[in-house]
Amino acid sequence: xxxxxxxxxxxxxxxxxxxxxxxxxxxxxxxxxxxxxxxxxxxxxxxxxxxxxxxxxxxxxxxxxxxxxxxxxxxxxxxxxxxxxxxxxxxxxxxxxxxxxxxxxxxxxxxxxxxxxxxxxxxxxxxxxxxxxxxxxxxxxxxxxxxxxxxxxxxxxxxxxxxxxxxxxxxxxxxxxx
Numbered sequence: 001x002x003x004x005x006x007x008x009x010x011x012x013x014x015x016x017x018x019x020x021x022x023x024x025x026x027x028x029x030x031x032x033x034x035x036x037x038x039x040x041x042x043x044x045x046x047x048x049x050x051x052x053x054x055x056x057x058x059x060x061x062x063x064x065x066x067x068x069x070x071x072x073x074x075x076x077x078x079x080x081x082x083x084x085x086x087x088x089x090x091x092x093x094x095x096x097x098x099x100x101x102x103x104x105x106x107x108x109x110x111x112x113x114x115x116x117x118x119x120x121x122x123x124x125x126x127x128x129x130x131x132x133x134x135x136x137x138x139x140x141x142x143x144x145x146x147x148x149x150x151x152x153x154x155x156x157x158x159x160x161x162x163x164x165x166x167x168x169x170x171x172x173x174x175x176x177x178x
Contacts, residue, residue, distance in 0.1 A: 015140060016110050019147035023154055024130065025108040029080045032162050033154060034069045037128035038143050045136040047118045048129045052101065054084070063101045065120055069129055069163065070156075076163045085117060107136065110151040114140055 024036045026047075049065040056062065064081040068074055082103040089099065100119055107116045116136040137143070144150065154162075 015142045016112055017144055017147075017150055018109065018137070018141045019150045020143065020145045021128070021148050022109060022151050023149065024132075026105055026130075027108060028105040029067070029082065030078050031067060031069050031080075033159050034067075034130050035071075035128055036130040036132045038137065039131045039133055040143055040145075042131060042133035043135050045116055045118050045133045046121050046123070046126075046131045048123050048126045049120045050122050051079075052120055052122060054101070063103065063120065067129065070159055071127060071129060072156075073160065073163075076160065078163075088119070107132075109141065112140065 018038060021035060021037050023033050025032055026034060047067065049067055051064075051066045053064045054061065055064060061084040062081050063084050064079070067078045067080065068076060069078060070076055082105060085102045085104045087099055087101055100121060102117055102119050104115055104117050106113055116132075118130075
């Protein structure tokens, strides 16, 4: 009965039905595949990052950071950057003397694309590199907590091949520009 209700709501409101974990794309950040945990108990979305560095470009405050898109593949790292939407003091998040940056980027889930805000945090203990809170999926999706990968699954081999090919294309693009 519950699943039927979820599907009926999804069709009526043009919402996509997602499971408690999904593969998503963050194209602005160069992240072709990243596994996201849908965390309906959290408002804010968090992206696990490392080497977080604030800088300025053309009068805009920016942040440069690295992402290991797969928790079991530390050799795959994507370095990227984005404009800073806002900064948060660590004390407000229970982390004294630490600054957190929030960025806005596009997310692709299934065939849908929309902007989301992401808090960047260095949290090695996170099993999922991306936690999607309610603010990221509100008015876009209905969660079926009994399901996973409703929008499609990929194998670990497909994931690694996609990132290795992406890295080769990126390196070739850089060598052409030099």
